[in-house]
Amino acid sequence: MEPTIFDKNMMWQDHLPTGWSGLYQQFIERLTAIDPTLRVTGAKRKFGELCIRFDRYNREADALARVAEQSSRTLCQMCSAPGELRADMNSVYATLCDLHAGATRPSDRPAIYSIIVHPSDD
Numbered sequence: 001m002e003p004t005i006f007d008k009n010m011m012w013q014d015h016l017p018t019g020w021s022g023l024y025q026q027f028i029e030r031l032t033a034i035d036p037t038l039r040v041t042g043a044k045r046k047f048g049e050l051c052i053r054f055d056r057y058n059r060e061a062d063a064l065a066r067v068a069e070q071s072s073r074t075l076c077q078m079c080s081a082p083g084e085l086r087a088d089m090n091s092v093y094a095t096l097c098d099l100h101a102g103a104t105r106p107s108d109r110p111a112i113y114s115i116i117v118h119p120s121d122d
């Protein structure tokens with residue numbers, strides 16, 4: 001059976017840290033409720049937070065993605081526990097709980113909003 005758009009959107013979960021799997025799945029379920037034909041063209045960790053892209057602009061989906069991205073700043077990317085954006089010695093950013101913080105320090109970097117909408121190919 002051909003994978004559905006939902007299935008394909010869910011595949012981006014593999015590109016994300018395990019701590020954000022639940023967040024991403026919830027996002028895709030809500031996205032599907034808004035518009036089941038919207039395709040995720042990218043979901044990744046960027047500067048320590050979730051970054052999601054779509055194949056076209058949809059105001060509701062865009063707002064939903066921003067909420068998910070904001071949530072990712074408070075969820076440990078390793079274990080989903082409450083966490084915060086942190087940076088290591090090399091200014092590599094990650095959202096981590098106290099348990100996984102290791103040698104990182106809290107980052108006061110403001111949120112990045114990096115939704116980039118690609119025009120549809122068809």
Ligand SMILES: [Zn+2]
Pocket residue numbers: 076077078079080081083096097098099100
């Ligand atoms: Zn953790």
